[in-house]
Amino acid sequence: MRSLTAPRRDPAPSRLSYRLQRLALTPMVRVAVRRGLPLLALLLVLAVLLGDADRRAVLTDRIADLRMQIQQRDEFMVHEIRIDGASDLVAAEIGRALALDLPVSSFDLDLEALYDGVARLDAVSRTDLRVRPGGVLEVRVVQRVPAAIWRGPTGLHLLDADGARVALLPRRADRPELPLLAGEGAERAVPEALRILDAARPIAGRIRGLTRMGERRWDVVLDNGQRILLPRADPVPALERVVALDAARDLLDRDVAAVDMRNPARPTLRLGAATALRLRNIKLTELGVD
Amino acid sequence: MTDLYQSQRAMRAMRRAAMQRGVIAILDVGTSKIACLVLRFDGPDAFRPSEGVGPMAGQSAFRVIGAATTRSRGVRFGEVSAMQETERAIRTVVQAAQKAAQLRVDHVIACVAGGDPRSYGLAGQVELEQDHVSEQDVARVLAACDMPPIGEGREVLHAQPVNFALDHRSGLNDPRGQAGQMLACDMHLLTVDGTTLANLIHCVKRCDLELAGLASSAYVSGISSLVEDEQELGAACIDIGGGATGVSIFMKKHMIYADSVRLGGDHVTSDISKGLQVPLARAEWLKTRHGGVVATGMDDREMIELGGESGDWERDRRSASRAELIGIMRPRVEEILEEVRARLDAAGFDALRSQQIVLTGGTSQIPGLDGLAPRILGQQVRIGRPLRVSGLPEKATGAAFASAVGLCLFAANPQDEWWDFEIPMDRYPARSLRRAVKWFKDNW
Incomplete structure (x- = not known):
């Protein structure tokens, strides 16, 4: 009698399933199925969805809208500009330079450009911009301090110790305490001028100002038209010599038109015209010439 | 002859390629079961000693990452008798092993249990061209071994140089670079029936696998079951399988004789x-x-x-x-052992100094065999289990897997065979293009 139970299934895989399994175990195929296929499906879905221009437009609109909503939140808005370390005049000027109409979102602020705008102002030496929590744009400013007045071709200007322009000066009498510089190229040698003025402190009351001569050396102009011609190199020791001479012999109180120190080895005095003539007559008399 | 030489060289190249890729499968097509192990070669650096597995005998170079066995079909006496059935069985076992390893294997090393193996001892002698032995001299002395008449339709499965002698000094393992005048070598040649081999190769090819090596089952059982001392001092390994019993004699770490008896557990x-x-x-x-x-x-x-x-x-x-x-089983087991004894006697095993005999294979697990075998085979008999290799599942560590484990070891570090050596210069045909190519290969 034949067995009533069905014969057991052949456990051997068919050639096809054997080959398929071997294919499935091939590393490249495995990677392709596990990574490549999902990626492909995702790309396909995206391509189909984004293939429609209207849908794309809606999507970009919604993204822009969302972005706007977040940027316009109160937490990101700047309501106030606080300017520290500037006088009212300069503060007004900075306010004009910033040119912001508040309130504005801090995402829309271009701090670099604002910084450049403030730093370009003449009266501002250093500045520091930051958006503080609470919607405050803080501008810290270090102002330039005027150290001299420069009479230039366009009028009177205030210069700081480095020679940078601070502001326009309407009248000389507005800042009588500052020394006056004149001459071509004077604004480029301000530090040297200030050193000279420092050395000339004993005769400060008589100084009218400094004149740059030939863009290379300074002349000290005194009140009654006297001049001290300083050399190009080492003007300060030369001036100190003149000051010392003045203290000892009252040089400058005499009728001297100019003290020429341009050659330090040979200081020269130019006398006033009348004095010079009288001195000449005295000499001639001494020599017996009629 | 040249055909086989070329195909064996091709198999060696294939094996090298598989080692490069790091994955190779071994396939033990036996009469009662077919085993497939997938080996991964990470190099000895990645070896982690586990219980019972030490970093010795080269088994540290690989790790078994997939193992499968299935009942054998279409195999009788260790030979393929129904090719379709065998192919299905190989497919089953390879698929299961691949699934366990989660890795596709393309290269496979197989072993042949049947095919009526015959051993030949060959000797060759040449005079050296220079005063020391060069690679070419080794090649020439191997080529100088005269080929015995192995018979029509038989193929050489192993051709291993087992001994080199230089002048009066014998027992050299590697004579290269040594000074002398006359180089002699002994070679052990193992031949099997060509059709058996061709059938097995065909079955493996039908499963889309590349054959990366072939070994005699008796030989690889000996590698895995004999401990190092036994291989060195001389011992016989009896692999009593399902349909065939393999006999191999080892001495000085070389197989010097192999034979098989067409009897096994299936007959019991x-x-x-x-x-x-x-x-x-x-x-x-x-x-x-x-x-x-x-x-x-x-x-x-x-x-x-x-x-x-x-x-x-x-x-x-x-x-x-x-x-x-027991009354039914005992006469058959005795018959198997007596047949083995006859083969050992024919091989001159009793002339060896060490008479150690190791029984392995599935049938060696019959209770009481350790009492019966010494009466027939001599006093120094033990039941052997194969070497532990890392990653091998517990159920595949028994004596039945001696040849499978041996194949792993064979795959990891095979014995130098005749085709691993250089081809003697004068055997190159036309000594033109090939020689130029060889020059480039050697010098590049």
Whole structure:
């Protein structure tokens, strides 16, 4: 009698399933199925969805809208500009330079450009911009301090110790305490001028100002038209010599038109015209010439 | 001859390619089971010693990452008899092993159990061209071995140089660079039936696998079951399998003789089946569950239900005493051992200094065999298990897997064979293009 139970299934895989399994175990195929296929499906879905221009437009609109909503939140808005370390005049000027109409979102602020705008102002030496929590744009400013007045071709200007322009000066009498510089190229040698003025402190009351001569050396102009011609190199020791001479012999109180120190080895005095003539007559008399 | 030489060289190249890729499978097509192990070669740096597995004998170079066995089909006496069936069985086992390893294998090393292996001892001698031995001299002395008449349709499976002698000094392993005048070598040649080999190769090819090596089952069982001392001092490994029993004799770490007896455990099973009138599957179960070869008084009283599902109640309720079962098994086991003894005697095993015999293979697990075998084979008999290799599942560590484990070791570091050496210069045809290519290969 034949067995009533069905014969057991052949456990051997068919050639096809054997080959398929071997294919499935091939590393490249495995990677392709596990990574490549999902990626492909995702790309396909995206391509189909984004293939429609209207849908794309809606999507970009919604993204822009969302972005706007977040940027316009109160937490990101700047309501106030606080300017520290500037006088009212300069503060007004900075306010004009910033040119912001508040309130504005801090995402829309271009701090670099604002910084450049403030730093370009003449009266501002250093500045520091930051958006503080609470919607405050803080501008810290270090102002330039005027150290001299420069009479230039366009009028009177205030210069700081480095020679940078601070502001326009309407009248000389507005800042009588500052020394006056004149001459071509004077604004480029301000530090040297200030050193000279420092050395000339004993005769400060008589100084009218400094004149740059030939863009290379300074002349000290005194009140009654006297001049001290300083050399190009080492003007300060030369001036100190003149000051010392003045203290000892009252040089400058005499009728001297100019003290020429341009050659330090040979200081020269130019006398006033009348004095010079009288001195000449005295000499001639001494020599017996009629 | 040249054909085989080329194909063996191609297989060696294939094996090297597989090692480069790091994955190779071994396939033991036996009569009762087919085993497939997938090996991964990480190099010895990645080796982690585990229980019972030490970094010795080269098994640290690889790790078994997939193992599968299936009942063999279409194989008799270790030879393929029904090719479709065998191919299906190979597909089954390779698929299971690949699944376990989660890796596709393309290269496979197989072993041949049957095919009537015959051993030949060859000797060759040449005079050296220079005053020291060069690679070319080794090649020339190997080529100088005269080819014995191996018979029509037989193929060389192994051709291993086992000994080199330089002038009066013998027993050299590697004569290269040594000074002398006359170089002689002994070579062990193992041939098997060509059709057996071709059938197996065809089955493997049909499964989309590339053959990266072929080995004799008796040889690889010896590698895995004999410990190093036994291989060095001389020992015989008897791999009693399902349909064939392999005999290999080792000395100085070289196989010097191999043979096979076309008897095995399946014959014991068929004897039980015939003697007790039970189906073969039931006979196999009785053999493994209750079998033995030494009967005691207790066995007369121990009754075994023969069982069966024939539908005939009277028939299915029969029982036999264990002594009866032993009475059936013992003559066949004795016959196998006597046959092995005859082969050993023919090989001159009794002339060896060490008479160690190691029994392995599935049938060596019959209880009482360690008592029976010394009566036939001599006093120094032990039942051997294969070397532990890392990653091998517990169920594949038994004696039945001796040749599978041996194949792993063979794959990891094969013995230098004749085709691994250089081709002698004068054998190059036309000494033109090939020589130029060889020059480039050597110098580039």
